[in-house]
Each structure stands twice: as C-alpha cells, then as structure tokens.
Amino acid sequence: MDRRQFCRTTIAASVAAAIPFLPGCERRATVATDAVTSIRGISLSGVEIELERAAIKELGESMTGPVLLPGHDLYDGARTIWNGMHDRRPALIARCLNADDVSQAVTFARERELLVAVRGGGHSWPGKSICDDGLMIDLSQMNSVSVNPETQRAHAQGGALLNALDTASLQHGLVTTAGVVSHTGVGGFTLGGGFGRLNRKYGLAIDNLKSAEIITADGQVRRVSSEQDADLFWAIRGGGGNFGVVTEFEYQLHPFERQVLSGNIVWPVEQARDVLEFYGEWSAGLSDEMYAGPTLMTMPDGTGIVVMTVVYNGDPAAGEKELEPLRKIGTPMDDGVKVQDYMVTQTQDDVGFAHGVRSYAKSAMVKEVTQELVDAMIDAYIPDPRVFITNHVAGAAVQRVGETDTAFPHRNAEIMFVIVSGWMDPEQDAEVIAATREVYSKLEPFTGGYYTNIDTDGFETAGNYGPAYARLREIKARYDAGNLFRLNSNIEPA
Numbered sequence: 001m002d003r004r005q006f007c008r009t010t011i012a013a014s015v016a017a018a019i020p021f022l023p024g025c026e027r028r029a030t031v032a033t034d035a036v037t038s039i040r041g042i043s044l045s046g047v048e049i050e051l052e053r054a055a056i057k058e059l060g061e062s063m064t065g066p067v068l069l070p071g072h073d074l075y076d077g078a079r080t081i082w083n084g085m086h087d088r089r090p091a092l093i094a095r096c097l098n099a100d101d102v103s104q105a106v107t108f109a110r111e112r113e114l115l116v117a118v119r120g121g122g123h124s125w126p127g128k129s130i131c132d133d134g135l136m137i138d139l140s141q142m143n144s145v146s147v148n149p150e151t152q153r154a155h156a157q158g159g160a161l162l163n164a165l166d167t168a169s170l171q172h173g174l175v176t177t178a179g180v181v182s183h184t185g186v187g188g189f190t191l192g193g194g195f196g197r198l199n200r201k202y203g204l205a206i207d208n209l210k211s212a213e214i215i216t217a218d219g220q221v222r223r224v225s226s227e228q229d230a231d232l233f234w235a236i237r238g239g240g241g242n243f244g245v246v247t248e249f250e251y252q253l254h255p256f257e258r259q260v261l262s263g264n265i266v267w268p269v270e271q272a273r274d275v276l277e278f279y280g281e282w283s284a285g286l287s288d289e290m291y292a293g294p295t296l297m298t299m300p301d302g303t304g305i306v307v308m309t310v311v312y313n314g315d316p317a318a319g320e321k322e323l324e325p326l327r328k329i330g331t332p333m334d335d336g337v338k339v340q341d342y343m344v345t346q347t348q349d350d351v352g353f354a355h356g357v358r359s360y361a362k363s364a365m366v367k368e369v370t371q372e373l374v375d376a377m378i379d380a381y382i383p384d385p386r387v388f389i390t391n392h393v394a395g396a397a398v399q400r401v402g403e404t405d406t407a408f409p410h411r412n413a414e415i416m417f418v419i420v421s422g423w424m425d426p427e428q429d430a431e432v433i434a435a436t437r438e439v440y441s442k443l444e445p446f447t448g449g450y451y452t453n454i455d456t457d458g459f460e461t462a463g464n465y466g467p468a469y470a471r472l473r474e475i476k477a478r479y480d481a482g483n484l485f486r487l488n489s490n491i492e493p494a
C-alpha cells in the first residue's frame with residue numbers, strides 16, 4: 001500500500017474522523033468529529049441547510065488538497081483575508097491544489113445549492129472571497145507562475161500573487177501589466193480588468209490575457225480563448241468571478257528593461273493646485289511610455305503632500321525629457337525619480353497596504369482632468385493620515401481597445417480615482433468610512449462609473465457594465481444559470 005492509500009484508509013478510517021489534524025497526511029485531511037453527523041451550512045438563497053459529515057468526508061477523499069473545518073489548525077489562517085474588516089467563518093474550506101480539486105468543490109456546492117466564495121489572493125476590498133457558513137474555495141496554494149521565454153507567455157495559477165508574476169517574468173527580461181501592490185492576487189485583479197503602471201503601453205491585464213483554464217458551475221474544466229468558448233473568454237475579461245473559477249491565466253509578455261526611470265516626486269500639499277493644474281494639461285499629451293499618477297495624502301506627523309509616482313517604460317533619456325516640465329513645477333520636497341529596478345516601485349506600497357489593516361475604498365472613472373476637478377480634489381482633501389486620494393492612470397493602450405471588445409466597459413477613462421482609507425482600531429470604523437464617503441461625494445460629480453474590483457459598497461452593476469451588460473447576462477445564464485458564483489459584482493443570469 002502506498003503512502004497516499006495508507007493515509008486514506010488506515011488513518012482516515014480510525015483517527016481522522018475524531019481529530020482536527022492528521023500528522024503526515026495534512027494535505028488530504030477531511031476533518032469532522034464522530035460526535036457530529038452534520039454541520040450547518042447556508043444555501044444560495046440564505047436558508048440554513050445541513051451538510052452531512054459523510055458527504056464532506058467524501059469531498060475530502062476526492063480531492064488532493066485538504067478540506068478544512070472549524071477547529072483545524074489551518075482553518076483560521078485560511079479564512080483570513082487581506083482586509084481586517086472581514087472576519088467570517090465558512091462552514092468548510094476546500095483548499096484546492098489543482099483544477100480537479102476545484103471541480104469537486106464546485107460540484108459539491110452546486111449539488112447542495114451551498115453558498116460559495118472563491119479566494120484568489122484574498123484582496124477583495126468588500127471581502128467577497130470569504131463567507132459565513134458557506135464553502136470557501138481556497139486557491140491560495142495554487143500560486144505558481146511559469147514563463148516560456150520563447151513564446152513570451154506566462155502561465156499563472158488562479159491563486160498566484162502579482163509579485164510572482166512580475167518576478168518570474170522579469171527573470172527572462174519580460175513583463176506584463178500588474179497592479180501596484182505586489183501581494184494582490186492575479187485572480188480577482190485580472191478578472192475585473194487589471195490596472196497597472198505599464199497599462200498605457202500594454203493595456204490592462206485582460207488585454208494581455210491569451211487564454212484561461214476555468215471550472216464552470218457544471219464542474220467542467222474548460223480552456224477558453226478567442227478561438228475556444230470565445231463568449232466565455234470575452235466575459236471573463238472584465239466580468240469578474242461571475243463565470244467560474246479560473247485555475248490558470250495565460251498572459252502575453254513583452255520585452256522589458258527592468259532598470260527603468262521610476263520613483264516619486266513629492267510636493268507639500270500647499271502646492272497641490274500648481275501641481276494638479278499643470279498635471280491636467282500635461283497628462284493629456286503623455287507618451288504611451290510615461291505613467292505619472294498623483295496621490296494626495298497626509299503623513300502620520302500631519303504633513304500634507306502630493307506624490308507623483310512615475311514609471312517611464314522606455315529610454316531613460318527620453319523619459320527625463322518628458323518629465324522635465326513637471327519637475328519645474330513648484331518646489332518639490334523630494335525627487336526620487338531615477339533609473340532603478342522596476343520592482344522597487346512595484347513593491348513600494350506593500351507595507352503601507354499591509355495585511356490585516358482595516359480598509360475601505362471607493363473608485364470612480366474620470367474622462368478628463370479639468371479645472372473643476374482639480375478644484376474638487378483640493379476641496380476634497382482632508383488632513384487625515386487615514387484617508388487619501390490616489391489614481392490609476394489609463395488612456396493610451398487602454399483606450400485603444402473597443403468599448404465592447406472585452407467586458408470591461410470604461411475604455412474612455414483617462415484616470416481612475418481610488419479613495420482609500422486604512423486604520424487599525426475597530427472603534428474608528430464608522431468615523432473613517434464616513435470621512436472616506438465624504439471625500440468621494442465631492443469628486444463623484446466629475447466621474448462616470450466605477451471599477452468593479454473596488455466596490456466596497458456594492459454599486460449598481462447593470463448601469464456600470466453599460467453596453468456589455470445584456471451580453472454578460474446571456475453568457476451568465478448559459479454557464480451559471482443558478483448563479484452559484486454570486487459573491488462578486490454580480491451579474492444576474494438573463
């Protein structure tokens with residue numbers, strides 16, 4: 001008998017049922033006590049249901065990864081996501097190691113109409129990758145990235161983090177668009193669109209997606225691309241987690257010199273008007289290579305600052321020239337823009353956005369940085385280190401993709417505002433959230449639509465998807481008529 005069988009039969013039969021941890025067989029352990037014949041779950045419609053212990057055990061035996069129940073040593077770690085606001089307890093966690101595990105978990109949930117949450121990198125601001133009393137499909141262990149330098153493609157598993165994608169690609173002198181905090185997951189990031197500091201040159205993450213492996217609600221493992229299940233491939237490029245669990249993303253990579261002109265220029269907030277007014281004009285004519293995005297924030301000591309984060313994806317001398325007029329504005333407190341490793345900038349915000357911080361965010365799309373918007377930004381800024389206004393800069397390659405070529409509808413936005421807050425003390429929740437909403441309300445009149453990946457309040461999905469919505473609903477009905485995948489910016493099946 002091999003080790004795997006031994007674990008499954010001898011130990012599983014006699015001991016597994018009684019303890020929450022199986023030394024040596026952790027990767028397979030299904031945990032439930034003999035005394036309990038069923039555990040409480042919650043259905044898709046919010047009704048309490050019983051989950052038979054035998055069925056859970058069967059699920060565990062069908063998977064390579066473990067099924068974790070409350071009491072298991074790994075359970076609390078597995079249910080902890082990035083935003084400290086969300087403390088939820090799933091009935092069970094399927095810690096998947098491959099596509100077949102995901103298929104088993106999806107089938108288990110669908111057959112019981114059990115509420116499902118899908119966790120990639122765990123950075124959902126509203127905490128949709130975790131649920132109370134449902135099944136959490138945990139992809140955190142499916143986190144590897146491989147790169148083929150000849151085809152210039154990267155294959156990232158569904159639970160990989162952006163750091164792994166950047167690092168593996170850069171090792172081969174290649175890159176693709178990844179977000180600005182390196183511990184964010186490729187999963188949610190890509191499915192919602194995927195903004196990053198190279199998007200003006202290469203487009204959003206979805207514009208670089210060549211194919212994906214996805215487990216749909218029927219449990220089928222499908223490879224989708226523009227040639228295969230093209231409708232589904234269209235829908236996952238902007239439609240979020242609505243259509244299934246993606247176990248692998250295939251990205252187009254681009255040759256890249258990792259020593260790039262990059263870093264931050266910082267001015268005192270008193271000079272914000274000069275900087276932002278200049279930025280409004282200057283940013284309208286930027287090259288595809290230039291990324292420069294302003295942030296208005298307050299340091300812990302109360303000093304208000306404007307930070308311009310710059311990455312110039314090209315010849316540094318040309319970048320210096322393009323940057324020159326910006327550098328002449330006002331009197332910067334600091335100018336850290338120099339030729340340096342791309343990963344310095346890609347990881348500079350990792351600590352500021354540390355795991356466990358309590359956080360609330362709102363996003364909004366902006367077509368043009370007008371004088372009125374600059375006035376509104378200056379009026380909206382508050383001298384509170386917990387709340388800041390930042391931006392993702394789009395335009396260029398992002399705008400050159402047609403409005404309905406993918407399911408991401410906001411192609412004509414020049415920038416995306418993100419109003420973010422972070423704090424540690426739960427007693428400050430109401431106060432900081434109210435302050436963040438207040439800042440947002442001052443900018444909202446100048447915006448149109450929001451980014452589905454940053455929707456803490458749950459906005460109006462139909463209007464936000466605009467011309468893509470009817471097609472998304474029809475595809476949703478084809479692949480997930482029962483709306484099994486509903487913990488997301490949900491698209492109602494047609």
Ligand SMILES: Cc1cc2nc3c(=O)[nH]c(=O)nc-3n(C[C@H](O)[C@H](O)[C@H](O)COP(=O)(O)OP(=O)(O)OC[C@H]3O[C@@H](n4cnc5c(N)ncnc54)[C@H](O)[C@@H]3O)c2cc1C
Nearest residue numbers: 120121122123124129158179180185187188189195241246
């Ligand atoms: C600190 C921070 C920085 C960010 N920076 C950026 C940025 O630079 N650019 C940008 O565009 N966005 C950014 N975002 C937003 C980010 O794209 C979303 O929060 C995204 O959902 C995170 O993906 P995740 O896999 O880490 O999250 P998770 O919490 O694991 O997943 C979020 C949702 O995505 C779906 N999902 C995740 N993985 C899969 C999968 N493999 N298959 C199917 N569905 C899946 C599920 O519906 C899940 O509820 C940032 C967010 C944070 C918190």
